[in-house]
Amino acid sequence: MNSQRLRLLFFFACLLLLPAHEALAELVVVVNARSGVAVMTRNEIINIFFGRYRQFFNGVEAQPVDLVDSHADRARFYSALVGKDLSDVNAYWSRQVFSGRMQPPPRVANPDEVMKWVSAHPGGIGFVDLAKADARVRVVYEFKP
Amino acid sequence: MTRQRADILLRQAAGSFFAIAILLVQLLIAPQVAANEESAFSLHGFGTLGVARTTGNQAEFVRDLSQPRGATNHWDARVDSVLGLQANWQLTPQLEAVIQATSRYRYDRTFTPEISWAFLKYDPNPQLSLRAGRLGTEFFMLADSRLVGYSYLPVRPPGDFFWYLPFYAIDGADLAVTVPVGEDVLRGKVYYGVSDANIPLADKQWKIDGSAMAGGYLDYQAGAWLFRLSYANIRFSHEMPIDDVLAAYLPPAQAAQASQYLTTANTRSHYYSLGAIYDSGPWLFQLMLNKIKQGSNIFQSSEGGYVLAGYRIAQVTPYLGYSWIHSDSRGNTLNPVVASIMADSHADQNTTILGARWDFAHNMAIKAQWDAIRGEPASIFPYRQERAAWTGKTDVFSVTMDFVF
Numbered sequence: 001m002n003s004q005r006l007r008l009l010f011f012f013a014c015l016l017l018l019p020a021h022e023a024l025a026e027l028v029v030v031v032n033a034r035s036g037v038a039v040m041t042r043n044e045i046i047n048i049f050f051g052r053y054r055q056f057f058n059g060v061e062a063q064p065v066d067l068v069d070s071h072a073d074r075a076r077f078y079s080a081l082v083g084k085d086l087s088d089v090n091a092y093w094s095r096q097v098f099s100g101r102m103q104p105p106p107r108v109a110n111p112d113e114v115m116k117w118v119s120a121h122p123g124g125i126g127f128v129d130l131a132k133a134d135a136r137v138r139v140v141y142e143f144k145p
Numbered sequence: 146m147t148r149q150r151a152d153i154l155l156r157q158a159a160g161s162f163f164a165i166a167i168l169l170v171q172l173l174i175a176p177q178v179a180a181n182e183e184s185a186f187s188l189h190g191f192g193t194l195g196v197a198r199t200t201g202n203q204a205e206f207v208r209d210l211s212q213p214r215g216a217t218n219h220w221d222a223r224v225d226s227v228l229g230l231q232a233n234w235q236l237t238p239q240l241e242a243v244i245q246a247t248s249r250y251r252y253d254r255t256f257t258p259e260i261s262w263a264f265l266k267y268d269p270n271p272q273l274s275l276r277a278g279r280l281g282t283e284f285f286m287l288a289d290s291r292l293v294g295y296s297y298l299p300v301r302p303p304g305d306f307f308w309y310l311p312f313y314a315i316d317g318a319d320l321a322v323t324v325p326v327g328e329d330v331l332r333g334k335v336y337y338g339v340s341d342a343n344i345p346l347a348d349k350q351w352k353i354d355g356s357a358m359a360g361g362y363l364d365y366q367a368g369a370w371l372f373r374l375s376y377a378n379i380r381f382s383h384e385m386p387i388d389d390v391l392a393a394y395l396p397p398a399q400a401a402q403a404s405q406y407l408t409t410a411n412t413r414s415h416y417y418s419l420g421a422i423y424d425s426g427p428w429l430f431q432l433m434l435n436k437i438k439q440g441s442n443i444f445q446s447s448e449g450g451y452v453l454a455g456y457r458i459a460q461v462t463p464y465l466g467y468s469w470i471h472s473d474s475r476g477n478t479l480n481p482v483v484a485s486i487m488a489d490s491h492a493d494q495n496t497t498i499l500g501a502r503w504d505f506a507h508n509m510a511i512k513a514q515w516d517a518i519r520g521e522p523a524s525i526f527p528y529r530q531e532r533a534a535w536t537g538k539t540d541v542f543s544v545t546m547d548f549v550f
Binding site for chain 2: 041044046052061062082083099103
């Protein structure tokens, strides 16, 4: 194998690893502080954000909120949660919407609005940087590096 | 097909697309005012611009039974091109109204837009969902999003699995129940309604509107795995328009007997299927199996299935698939005329699928696919205009651009 090929291979290897690196930043999943939910598993979070089952274990209806595609945290979140590219996530939702099954979570423009949504809805659940999470919400899941 | 005819069809297609585009603009402008006070209205759309061709002209390749003509060895835009628009109104947190219109090449050889869905959805709690109106049918897994190219990996749902399914909607109701099982989710659905479809035959149409359809399925979602068991049936309400063919080739007594023997009205077809999907990180894997029991002697019962695997590398997802369909010829054929009519529903072939999806821009994808169809010369069921020289083997090349907005 010549060196040019090796370099190409290295380049592609980097491309593959890129999303994993991005996921290292400290994104956390937060819920409304009064929801009675203290901790969640990854699968429970997937079930809520993908609309498979939108209820917390204690019977409170989950009200997830998402970010717009143009905010970088959205790609980070889905990459960390399910290892999926945003186009996969959008393809999933186009199937749900156009088959008439369900609507995706509402989308807001930035993490401040995520915090506002989560604290304003009893079953609110969203994702923000750990530094953003304040007393209005409770951190129920951290993406481990 | 002559160039002139192709031109007319293209113009019809362009006309319909244009009409929908105008409708879209009107809808976008009008509710914008309302949307400021009430964000409960949303309008979205999907579409595919695609061309397909085969390597021969002994038979025309169609996407499913609802298409009267198909592709041969010239690039053809009719097989895969579609445009859809959908409006959703959230009337209350529990109640939603949905209406969807689509334009695609259909049974009457036009792109006339149709109302594909128009229903009310009522979700009193996270466990229950009720819908009533015109609904998408999931006779087989993923069957209710067959037209939304952006939502799946290959160019089109594998034909060997879906050809027998020209039904897209029912006028009726469905009920879905979702139950958590630890971290897994169990979901069951039942539906009942009547079809409003037409199936094109050589120069006529077989009306299946008014045919009662009922069915249900069970889904089990465990992490990245989704399993599905489903059953459905349809009771056809109309006879196939074959009496004049029978009368032309058979003496009256035999024609009457043949007509009786090939009756479709009040016969029932049963659809069973089993599916498994694994969807995790860059990997996608699907396995689907079906078994169709046909009540009428004019159709052959069949078994089919497909496997599909894809792996995403950055924005490109190459995929590989294999599908098959085999139908059982019936023993008793009465006479050669009846035998030739019954042979029309014979399918015995497999298809190797190789392609790639490229998510080149936000909410847009380009796909290129090669279908290597290898079948018996007698396998003519899913094709149109097949000739005596048909070998049962052909290759289909397709390029599509899918989008959602």
